[in-house]
Amino acid sequence: MPSIDPRSLVSSFSRALTSFQSSPDAFRILCTLPHTSNVPAPRRPVRPVRDLVILDSSFNPPTLAHASMARSALGNQQEQKRLMLLLSVNNADKAPKPASFPIRLCMMEAMGRELLEEGLEIDVAVTTMPFFHDKAKAVIESGFYASEDGQQPTQTFLAGFDTIVRIFNPKYYSEGIQSALGPFFKGAKVRVTTRPDETWGGVEEQRGWLTAERVRDVGGDETWVERVEMVQGREGDEDVSSSRVREIVKSGEGSLDGLVGEEVKGWVEREALYRDVKDSSL
Numbered sequence: 001m002p003s004i005d006p007r008s009l010v011s012s013f014s015r016a017l018t019s020f021q022s023s024p025d026a027f028r029i030l031c032t033l034p035h036t037s038n039v040p041a042p043r044r045p046v047r048p049v050r051d052l053v054i055l056d057s058s059f060n061p062p063t064l065a066h067a068s069m070a071r072s073a074l075g076n077q078q079e080q081k082r083l084m085l086l087l088s089v090n091n092a093d094k095a096p097k098p099a100s101f102p103i104r105l106c107m108m109e110a111m112g113r114e115l116l117e118e119g120l121e122i123d124v125a126v127t128t129m130p131f132f133h134d135k136a137k138a139v140i141e142s143g144f145y146a147s148e149d150g151q152q153p154t155q156t157f158l159a160g161f162d163t164i165v166r167i168f169n170p171k172y173y174s175e176g177i178q179s180a181l182g183p184f185f186k187g188a189k190v191r192v193t194t195r196p197d198e199t200w201g202g203v204e205e206q207r208g209w210l211t212a213e214r215v216r217d218v219g220g221d222e223t224w225v226e227r228v229e230m231v232q233g234r235e236g237d238e239d240v241s242s243s244r245v246r247e248i249v250k251s252g253e254g255s256l257d258g259l260v261g262e263e264v265k266g267w268v269e270r271e272a273l274y275r276d277v278k279d280s281s282l
Helices: 004-023 062-075 103-113 130-142 159-169 177-187 205-206 214-219 222-227 240-253 264-268
Strands: 026-032 052-058 081-088 124-128 154-160 189-195 230-231
Touching: 004 103, 004 159, 026 103, 026 130, 026 264, 052 062, 052 130, 062 081, 062 103, 062 154, 103 154, 103 240, 103 264, 124 189, 124 240, 130 154, 130 189, 130 240, 154 159, 159 189, 177 189, 177 205, 177 222, 189 205, 205 230, 222 230
Parallel strands: 052 081, 052 154, 081 124, 154 189, 189 230
Antiparallel strands: 026 124
16 A cells, blocks of 8 residues: 655645535545555445445544454444445534544544555545434435445444434424434434443443433434444453543643554654644543
């Protein structure tokens, strides 16, 4: 796979992002891995994609926990799967801190290269849509993954437990939860990685949270529960987070080993990210 100079990569993503922001598009793939030239570019699937695995995050920065979620979801059946690393840039005009969107895209590309295995293709993409159901619709409407007969792959969104709690909160759906999530769950699934914390309790408590009764109570369809898979995170990942990376860098105490991959670590150090700035998850 061709190697791309870091400065060239930043410039390329900056131009691509500017083009996207000035367009009416809600979703765009900026590049596909592995690269086939020294200019990052998207590449449509040459064979049907059965399952599109979507890791949607702020990637500020991408961590080994992100990578672990992706590897676990891809499993051993990678021939008909494709991975998308998706960054929401709906706040692009607010100059997000502490890592700019082009730099985050570079770190996503770096993590993607570390995830590559024989036969796997990975897309680095952006969207202006804030919610999963809107993102899923935008991906379908792009037509990028449609087969010759118009079939779309099943979308599998990877999420943490706090995200699934928000998904089933009706306050986020002005059009009504049925109108929003009904079409979503017809073509998409959510794979939730449990992670013990003070707010939501241990793994078993989190596994037991989503019930048919709870979904009915918020006005949803109880069959949606079958479209949500709960899996336990890799041992040790409960201590890995983007916020912890930012805290360690800002304090100057501790190591990033075991938190981010070597390529991402290189970006954090080279760009002097997360030093002397207020914490931000944007």
